[in-house]
Amino acid sequence: MNEAFSIRQVFEGKWTQGAIPLILLVGLLLVIEIAAPGFLTGETVALLFANTSVLFILATGVTFAILLGGIDLSIQAVASLASVILAQLLPSLGLAAFPVAILSGLAFGVLSGVVHVKLRVPSFVATLATGGVVTGLAHDLRRQSTWRDSC
Numbered sequence: 131m132n133e134a135f136s137i138r139q140v141f142e143g144k145w146t147q148g149a150i151p152l153i154l155l156v157g158l159l160l161v162i163e164i165a166a167p168g169f170l171t172g173e174t175v176a177l178l179f180a181n182t183s184v185l186f187i188l189a190t191g192v193t194f195a196i197l198l199g200g201i202d203l204s205i206q207a208v209a210s211l212a213s214v215i216l217a218q219l220l221p222s223l224g225l226a227a228f229p230v231a232i233l234s235g236l237a238f239g240v241l242s243g244v245v246h247v248k249l250r251v252p253s254f255v256a257t258l259a260t261g262g263v264v265t266g267l268a269h270d271l272r273r274q275s276t277w278r279d280s281c
Contacts, residue, residue, distance in 0.1 A: 184209070200253035204242055204261030208235045211268040218275055238264050 163170045188205055195202040212231040219227035242260035246253045 195253070200246070202242075202257045203254065204238065204257040204264060207261040207264040207268065208238050211235070211238070211264045211271075214268045214271050218271060 159170065168174075188209060192202050192205050212235040215234050216227050216231040219230055223230065238260055242253075242256045245251050245260070246256040249256075
């Protein structure tokens with residue numbers, strides 16, 4: 131005897147669990163397009179991708195830490211420091227400032243990784259401490275630049 135179709139069976143399937151966020155995103159985009167016609171133009175979509183690309187890159191990186199059973203609380207601080215370094219060095223170094231900013235982020239990532247793995251400090255504590263140090267460093271670099279520019 132065949133079972134009757136039920137909505138519960140649909141949502142218990144593994145494929146639907148992965149599809150639900152995508153379906154909700156498409157539904158939300160359609161609702162916004164209906165509420166504000168012209169929202170889904172090429173220019174708007176390109177602007178959305180440009181504004182969210184950094185978040186997607188950061189989320190991709192932290193996903194690996196989470197999949198390995200850890201957590202990274204310093205990611206936003208390291209990104210902030212890299213942007214401050216880039217802003218400081220871009221006028222003098224030009225495009226060479228990009229590798230310097232990326233390497234600064236890599237250095238602090240390696241530092242928190244070494245503290246976690248070699249010193250056996252839990253990732254929560256290691257990355258929280260790294261984030262605090264890096265935030266202070268970013269604020270100090272930004273403050274020194276603002277002070278120099280005002281003199």
